[in-house]
Amino acid sequence: MTVRDASAEWHGTLKEGSGRLRLGSGAFEGAYSFPSRFENGRGTNPEELIAAAHAGCFSMALTAVLGREGHIASNIHTIAKVHLGATAAGPTITRIELETEAHVAGLAAADFERLAQSAKAGCLVSRALAGVAAITLKANLVTH
Template sequence: MTIREAEAQWQGSLKEGSGRLRVGSGVFEGAYSFPSRFENGPGTNPEELIAAAHAGCFSMALSAILGREGYTPARIHTIAKAHLGATAAGPTITRIELETEASVAGLAAGDFERLAQTAKESCLVSRALAGVAVITLKARLVETATDH
């Protein structure tokens, strides 16, 4: 089993605080804050990273599906838009829009649409976002200099 890891550091209150997100491989690290997540402030946010993961996963799944059908794509470009909205449960990813275009020699448009739909339904991130069966938590409180 492959395990992927990322980490987050947060300092301060929700609205005035800030943090950093880092992927385990070290190829990405970025700042995040209340404004970058819920407004249009500078920095990244978890939803943007989910969108990036979805776009990447979908593109690879589509390439694999095309390959099984005997096609090699010259290029696949996918944009994922994660919509953050308000619900009774609080802020929620309410919708994800995938937009893809590909250059695939000899493939009919109708066949491409069918295969792209299969990729949307079968990519790992699409399936994870449909509902994760188990989410575990290990929580540990460490001592701080001041206690509030």
């Protein structure tokens, strides 16, 4: 099986400290801090990286599901919105919203919705995040 890795380094206290997140491939490295995670400060955060992973995984899963039924999308664009909220357990990812738009010729909207929901259920990242209370999907088929 394939193993992927990333690393994080942190210096200082929770609120005044800072750190760096680094992908093992070297494709991304970025600063993160309390303000970038829990406020609107500069830098990245783990939830943003989860959103990127989920959007990428879902787009590939949708491509695969469409392909199994003989459809090829000329374009798929997915946005994942990871909601970080407060719960009795502390800060928690409370919801993830997937929004996807795909250009697929010759596909009925109802079939597209069914295939998109199948992709969401089969997406590796969706399955890994099954502990999130709600993962929603808004799928928009573009036909022109």
